[in-house]
Amino acid sequence: MEYTTLGRTGLKVSVAGLGCGGPSRLGMRNDPQSADNAVALIKQALDLGVNFLDTAQNYGTEPIVGRAIAGVPREKLVISTKKTLPLADHPHPQAEIVKGLEQSLKLIGTDYIDVYHLHGVEPKDYDVAKHRLMPAMHRLKAQGKIRFIGVTEGFATDWAHTMLQESLKEDLWDVVMVGFSLLNPSARKTVFPLTAKTGAGVLDMFAVRRALSQPERLQTLCRELVEKGAIRKDSIDVNDPLAFLTKETDAATLPEAAYRFCRHEQGVDVVLTGTGNPAHLKENVAAILKPALPKPVLEKLEGLFGGLDYLTGN
Numbered sequence: 001m002e003y004t005t006l007g008r009t010g011l012k013v014s015v016a017g018l019g020c021g022g023p024s025r026l027g028m029r030n031d032p033q034s035a036d037n038a039v040a041l042i043k044q045a046l047d048l049g050v051n052f053l054d055t056a057q058n059y060g061t062e063p064i065v066g067r068a069i070a071g072v073p074r075e076k077l078v079i080s081t082k083k084t085l086p087l088a089d090h091p092h093p094q095a096e097i098v099k100g101l102e103q104s105l106k107l108i109g110t111d112y113i114d115v116y117h118l119h120g121v122e123p124k125d126y127d128v129a130k131h132r133l134m135p136a137m138h139r140l141k142a143q144g145k146i147r148f149i150g151v152t153e154g155f156a157t158d159w160a161h162t163m164l165q166e167s168l169k170e171d172l173w174d175v176v177m178v179g180f181s182l183l184n185p186s187a188r189k190t191v192f193p194l195t196a197k198t199g200a201g202v203l204d205m206f207a208v209r210r211a212l213s214q215p216e217r218l219q220t221l222c223r224e225l226v227e228k229g230a231i232r233k234d235s236i237d238v239n240d241p242l243a244f245l246t247k248e249t250d251a252a253t254l255p256e257a258a259y260r261f262c263r264h265e266q267g268v269d270v271v272l273t274g275t276g277n278p279a280h281l282k283e284n285v286a287a288i289l290k291p292a293l294p295k296p297v298l299e300k301l302e303g304l305f306g307g308l309d310y311l312t313g314n
């Protein structure tokens with residue numbers, strides 16, 4: 001495993017992080033009875049040298065993380081979890097933040113969280129987050145119950161990073177979680193220059209997601225892009241749109257190429273990978289440790305998707 005520094009937090013983190021949410025939730029989304037497998041998956045990640053685990057109040061995987069890390073020296077781990085935002089008209093939003101954190105500590109079985117995020121903050125939530133929720137986050141940090149304050153964007157709807165662009169001007173976050181992939185590299189222009197200024201650590205989500213792991217979804221997506229003129233018909237084979245990623249590189253699969261694309265982006269600290277499949281986990285960690293894709297291939301990707309900022313890969 002390779003390790004890096006998570007921005008201004010100074011935390012030493014593995015460049016591959018295990019995402020315990022996403023479409024797989026460690027395999028528990030499709031099979032809620034698979035808790036033992038999910039625990040084994042986290043232990044496998046730890047054995048591979050992953051020390052960064054990302055979960056959330058609403059994933060249902062905090063207790064799984066707790067089971068998997070029992071007995072592991074706490075200082076060897078960097079635990080990231082998230083608080084679902086209280087409703088905008090919640091009468092006591094700060095108490096809700098504190099309650100959520102206490103629940104997370106209990107479920108994970110730890111007395112502090114390394115990175116505690118406000119989860120999925122959309123542009124419409126930003127004022128509430130800043131004025132009504134942040135005071136509680138700062139108090140928790142001062143008490144040592146959380147070490148650093150993070151935010152994750154609502155990328156499924158805020159694919160052009162509006163919330164992050166606005167909030168990073170004000171330097172609220174120690175860490176941000178941003179959607180960045182070969183299908184939507186727009187954070188390169190709009191977010192990473194800002195995180196470079198504030199020193200916020202950067203976690204990458206949506207590296208692969210559905211479109212880059214399910215060929216039929218990719219075909220549908222690319223057909224739609226061609227139909228609406230977003231990419232030229234003669235620039236892509238819609239039946240196998242990204243075949244060049246495996247034909248013109250040493251990447252064995254499209255997910256491998258997609259994780260490598262993210263890993264070597266200047267500005268990304270940790271690439272999160274989410275899976276319920278032990279073989280995928282092994283492949284994905286190996287992919288994240290492989291070299292960058294060749295320049296001509298990166299240029300081809302830039303020509304296809306570099307100008308688009310609305311694809312999520314879902």
Ligand SMILES: NC(=O)c1ccc[n+]([C@@H]2O[C@H](COP(=O)([O-])OP(=O)(O)OC[C@H]3O[C@@H](n4cnc5c(N)ncnc54)[C@H](OP(=O)(O)O)[C@@H]3O)[C@@H](O)[C@H]2O)c1
Pocket residue numbers: 018019020021022023024025027054055082119120152153154155177204205206207208209210213255256272273274275276277280281283284
């Ligand atoms: N707003 C937020 O806060 C937010 C939103 C989304 C995600 N996240 C975090 O970011 C993490 C990463 O996001 P993500 O889970 O969407 O991750 P991802 O790694 O981009 O995509 C995961 C999807 O790709 C599939 N996959 C993974 N490796 C594969 C392989 N080698 N071959 C074929 N398919 C593969 C998985 O299915 P299999 O199970 O079959 O492998 C799963 O459906 C999440 O787990 C979560 O912790 C945060």
